[in-house]
Amino acid sequence: MSQTDPPELTELSRLIEEGRSHFDIRELCQVQCAGRSLPVHSFTLGNDSPEVPAVGFFGGVHGLERIGAEVVLAYMRSLLMRLPWDTVLREQLKGVRLVFMPMVNPGGLWLGTRANPNGVDLMRNSPVEAVEPVPFMIGGHRLSRGLPWYRGHSQAPMEAESAALCELVERELLGRRFSLALDCHSGFGSRDRIWFPFAHTAQPIGHLPEMHALRTIFDQSNAHHTYIFEPQSRQYLTHGDLWDHLYLRATEQGERIFLPLTLEMGSWLWVKKNPRQIFSRYGIFNPLIVHRQQRVMRRHLALLDFFTRAASSYGNWLPTAAARERHRAQALACWYSEVVNPGT
Numbered sequence: 001m002s003q004t005d006p007p008e009l010t011e012l013s014r015l016i017e018e019g020r021s022h023f024d025i026r027e028l029c030q031v032q033c034a035g036r037s038l039p040v041h042s043f044t045l046g047n048d049s050p051e052v053p054a055v056g057f058f059g060g061v062h063g064l065e066r067i068g069a070e071v072v073l074a075y076m077r078s079l080l081m082r083l084p085w086d087t088v089l090r091e092q093l094k095g096v097r098l099v100f101m102p103m104v105n106p107g108g109l110w111l112g113t114r115a116n117p118n119g120v121d122l123m124r125n126s127p128v129e130a131v132e133p134v135p136f137m138i139g140g141h142r143l144s145r146g147l148p149w150y151r152g153h154s155q156a157p158m159e160a161e162s163a164a165l166c167e168l169v170e171r172e173l174l175g176r177r178f179s180l181a182l183d184c185h186s187g188f189g190s191r192d193r194i195w196f197p198f199a200h201t202a203q204p205i206g207h208l209p210e211m212h213a214l215r216t217i218f219d220q221s222n223a224h225h226t227y228i229f230e231p232q233s234r235q236y237l238t239h240g241d242l243w244d245h246l247y248l249r250a251t252e253q254g255e256r257i258f259l260p261l262t263l264e265m266g267s268w269l270w271v272k273k274n275p276r277q278i279f280s281r282y283g284i285f286n287p288l289i290v291h292r293q294q295r296v297m298r299r300h301l302a303l304l305d306f307f308t309r310a311a312s313s314y315g316n317w318l319p320t321a322a323a324r325e326r327h328r329a330q331a332l333a334c335w336y337s338e339v340v341n342p343g344t
């Protein structure tokens with residue numbers, strides 16, 4: 001890596017150097033960008049038995065939203081620095097698998113674009129078709145790679161980065177009895193949101209009770225949090241969402257539970273507090289002032305750590321029998337009261 005690389009790529013290289021004796025590091029694919037080849041990496045840590053639960057952290061799907069990659073890299077760095085002395089962490093890792101793909105779209109990061117170097121929006125690139133109307137353009141389209149939110153050609157295979165993400169999730173997460181995923185983005189609205197599927201329909205997922213139970217333990221253990229926890233469909237529908245695709249794949253595997261979440265860090269407030277940011281495309285999606293960046297990082301690191309704990313201890317909070325039905329009823333009332341004829 002050269003000195004002109006974005007700082008996230010430099011930190012990634014450092015983590016590969018410093019972390020190679022702790023993390024299992026794999027190169028998933030190579031992406032061609034501006035005459036150079038950029039590798040896409042995964043990192044795994046903790047117990048590799050398929051019997052233990054797992055949690056996956058993903059960042060940088062949209063190249064412009066660098067803060068998402070930074071949050072995942074910062075969490076990886078925190079774990080790496082704690083491993084030599086933190087006996088609680090070492091104990092925890094005996095019962096859980098941690099999976100990281102901190103920079104899904106290094107070419108987009110390098111170019112400063114939402115899409116990958118082929119002009120494809122990776123979060124519109126799965127084969128899932130929305131079953132209800134999606135917003136024009138934003139919902140995903142096949143008009144031209146020159147326009148944002150392009151899904152790719154209908155006959156083309158998934159982009160290398162999307163395919164690598166899906167293979168990693170299938171290999172490391174979907175084979176387990178329980179797994180969670182958190183994909184870190186920024187740019188929507190002024191509040192931080194935690195979204196869960198579906199994005200392709202306003203109907204609820206089958207694991208709505210489990211999602212509501214997760215929200216409940218999150219509320220209870222973080223009394224002053226300000227995240228809005230909701231299905232993505234409450235905001236807008238899209239074609240081609242990777243997490244809808246992977247959730248549907250997981251439901252084909254019987255009793256397995258896979259709960260994918262997306263962190264959408266609300267960035268409009270960053271812009272409001274520093275209106276000059278609006279003139280920087282990079283600035284709209286990322287906090288520019290150091291103290292704001294530190295506050296963003298602090299808050300979300302606690303969130304990532306919560307998800308690791310929730311995955312580790314899933315047997316203690318997953319609802320069963322009557323409690324499960326109570327969670328379903330509460331979730332339908334909370335999130336789907338406007339949806340006519342919700343599925344069960």
Ligand SMILES: [Zn+2]
Nearest residue numbers: 062065185186
């Ligand atoms: Zn995004």
